[in-house]
Amino acid sequence: MSYVGIVLFSAFAANAMLVYGFGRLPRFRATGSGWLPQLIALVIVNMLGSTLFWAIRNLVLVPLGLASLDLFIFVLAAIPAMKSLMRVASGGKGFLARIGVAGDELVVGTLSFGVALLVSRSGYRMLEALVASAASGFGYWLAAVVLERIRDRLELSDVPTPFRGAPIMIVSTGLIAMALMGVDALFVKNLVGQ
Amino acid sequence: MKTGKDPFVPNPILGGLVGVFPLAAAAYSLANGLVLGLGAALCSIALASLMPALRAIAPDRLRAPLSLGISAALALLYSDLIALVAPVTGIGLGVYLPLLAVNSMSMHILRGGHTPLLKEDSATSRMIIVLREAMGFFLVALLIGAVREAAGFGTLVFPAVFANGARLVLTKGAPLLLLASPAGGFILIGCSVALYRVILRKAARRIP
Numbered sequence: 001m002s003y004v005g006i007v008l009f010s011a012f013a014a015n016a017m018l019v020y021g022f023g024r025l026p027r028f029r030a031t032g033s034g035w036l037p038q039l040i041a042l043v044i045v046n047m048l049g050s051t052l053f054w055a056i057r058n059l060v061l062v063p064l065g066l067a068s069l070d071l072f073i074f075v076l077a078a079i080p081a082m083k084s085l086m087r088v089a090s091g092g093k094g095f096l097a098r099i100g101v102a103g104d105e106l107v108v109g110t111l112s113f114g115v116a117l118l119v120s121r122s123g124y125r126m127l128e129a130l131v132a133s134a135a136s137g138f139g140y141w142l143a144a145v146v147l148e149r150i151r152d153r154l155e156l157s158d159v160p161t162p163f164r165g166a167p168i169m170i171v172s173t174g175l176i177a178m179a180l181m182g183v184d185a186l187f188v189k190n191l192v193g194q
Numbered sequence: 195m196k197t198g199k200d201p202f203v204p205n206p207i208l209g210g211l212v213g214v215f216p217l218a219a220a221a222y223s224l225a226n227g228l229v230l231g232l233g234a235a236l237c238s239i240a241l242a243s244l245m246p247a248l249r250a251i252a253p254d255r256l257r258a259p260l261s262l263g264i265s266a267a268l269a270l271l272y273s274d275l276i277a278l279v280a281p282v283t284g285i286g287l288g289v290y291l292p293l294l295a296v297n298s299m300s301m302h303i304l305r306g307g308h309t310p311l312l313k314e315d316s317a318t319s320r321m322i323i324v325l326r327e328a329m330g331f332f333l334v335a336l337l338i339g340a341v342r343e344a345a346g347f348g349t350l351v352f353p354a355v356f357a358n359g360a361r362l363v364l365t366k367g368a369p370l371l372l373l374a375s376p377a378g379g380f381i382l383i384g385c386s387v388a389l390y391r392v393i394l395r396k397a398a399r400r401i402p
Contacts, residue, residue, distance in 0.1 A: 019376055020289075021219025024298065025211065068270065071292045075266040080259050108262065110216060113296050117289040162388040162395075166211050170387060174218070174380030181377060 003131055005192040006124075010132040011139035013184050016115055018143050018177035023111035025147075025169055034098060035145065041102035042137035045082070046115050049107070050133035052078040053116035054126055074116070082107045111140060146176055203323055204401045205330040207338075207383075208390035212298040217335055218379030220290045222346065225283045225353040227339015229276055230290060234299040234335065235328035237268045241303045242324040246317060261304050262295070269295035280353045299331055334386075342382060346374030 001009065016022040056078065057070040066073075086107055089100025106112055115136045119129040150172045159168050206212040213234060221227040244264055252260050273291040276284040284291060294300065303324060344350055348365035372378040394401065 017215065019219065021215035021217070021376060021379075024215055068274070071295060072263065072266045072270055075295065076259065076263050079262060108296055108301070110293050110296055110298070114289055114293055117292060121289070160388075162391045163384075167384045167388040167391070170211075170214060170218075170384030171381050172384075174377045174382075174384060177375075177377035177380055178372070181375065 001189070002192055003128070005188055006128055006132050007135040008183075008192060009185060009188045010119075010135035011142065012180060013188050014118075014136070014139075015143055015177075015180060016111060016136045016140040018173065018180050020114060020118070021110075022114035023109065023140060025166060025173075037095065037098035038102050038144075039138070039141045041099050041106060042111075042141050043134045044099070045086075045103050045106040045112050046133040046137035047130055048082055048085075049078070049112040049116040050119045050129050051126070052082070054120040054124075054129045057120045058126075070120070071113075071117070079107060143173075143176065147173060150176075201323075202399055203326050203330075204394075204399075205334055205390065206299060206302065206327045207331055207334045208387050209394070209401045210302070211387070212302050213331065213335075214298075214383055214387075216290055216293065216297055217338055218383050219376040220287055221335055221339040221342065222374045222379060223343040224336070224340045224350050225280065226287060227335045227337070227342075228353060229280060229283050229287060230294075231332040231335025231339075233269070233272045233276070233291060233294045234297060235332040237265065237272060237294050238299050238303045238328050238331070239324060240268050241265055241300060242321060245304070265300050265304065266292075266295040269293070269300075283353055299328075302327075338379070338383065338386070342373045342379060345370040346372070346378065 014020065053070065053074050056073055057067060061067050061070055061073065083104065086100050086104040090097050090104055092100060115133050119132045119136075122132075124132055147169065151169060154168055154172070163171070204210055207214060207217065217227075217230065221230050241261070241264065245261065248257060248261060248264070269292050272294060273284065276287075276291060340350060344364055347368050348363065350362040350364065352360045352362075368374075370378070373382055391401075
């Protein structure tokens with residue numbers, strides 16, 4: 001698949017939140033770090049995690065015949081390094097600090113681990129894995145932004161009491177996921193070619 | 195509000211919204227719900243049992259990476275076990291089995307779960323809460339998987355290791371195929387959370 005295809009596939013057809021269920025109900029507004037730092041943090045954490053996972057798995061563990069230990073080695077070797085990097089960034093000033101704070105929360109979670117596992121096990125080359133993980137981060141961010149807008153609207157709506165808050169947001173996530181069901185791998189291939 | 199001797203522990207999925215997203219995506223059949231629910235429950239019980247020992251030996255700085263390492267080791271062990279006893283389900287679940295290392299249930303246990311509810315913070319009472327949460331997670335994951343398979347595909351296929359791979363045909367065709375997709379999973383879980391809230395209100399219980 002071409003790089004454009006990988007971007008479209010990773011961001012929409014294989015959306016990390018709506019198709020794979022990685023991450024959790026977004027709470028960007030609660031963290032108060034703003035949209036842009038969140039987007040940059042998502043892309044950086046996903047790219048860093050996926051690159052390290054890809055390198056550990058394909059350059060070290062697969063030649064040694066220890067590929068099944070990929071997650072364990074990744075957790076012990078790469079996660080502390082990524083955490084330290086984000087802590088250093090969050091200790092900085094201004095925009096960098098906001099990216100660091102947002103990134104620090106994302107390092108350990110199903111989103112960064114799931115994307116790293118997916119891209120390093122799908123036979124991508126390193127650059128393709130990098131592009132796919134960045135696009136996955138963008139796709140997650142896009143879905144989270146749409147859900148935040150829906151949350152804003154729902155706060156002004158007369159939602160039945162039991163559905164107020166999380167339940168209506170989970171149902172809304174399902175409806176957005178339903179809207180994306182038409183965009184699949186075949187659609188992307190037809191759109192951009194092989 | 196009811197006041198009993200034991201603290202009220204809400205269901206982690208329906209009350210605490212723990213692990214909702216991966217369940218919506220992956221628990222689309224009875225077998226998947228069973229394997230994911232059992233994995234999350236066993237990993238959380240094992241983690242909760244090992245944490246006191248880790249607290250005693252490991253210095254503060256190393257505790258977080260080590261606990262995550264233990265969680266990853268448990269998830270990998272469970273993945274290997276499933277690959278042996280139910281290989282088809284294991285392949286179908288793909289990355290979701292290793293992801294048990296960082297799924298919300300494991301993170302919830304690593305952060306202390308509902309132990310702040312306890313008046314007496316003893317190891318036994320903490321373990322009882324973890325067991326109740328793990329059981330709650332397992333049962334709801336199983337139920338969600340069963341409902342989605344029954345409504346989505348009209349069948350109930352039991353994993354080979356548990357019921358000799360029995361296949362129960364409930365209806366011809368797929369009555370509500372949407373429920374087998376992640377979109378349907380989100381909608382079903384959202385409605386289940388709302389229903390759980392209604393039940394709690396009727397029982398005069400409150401999610402802490």
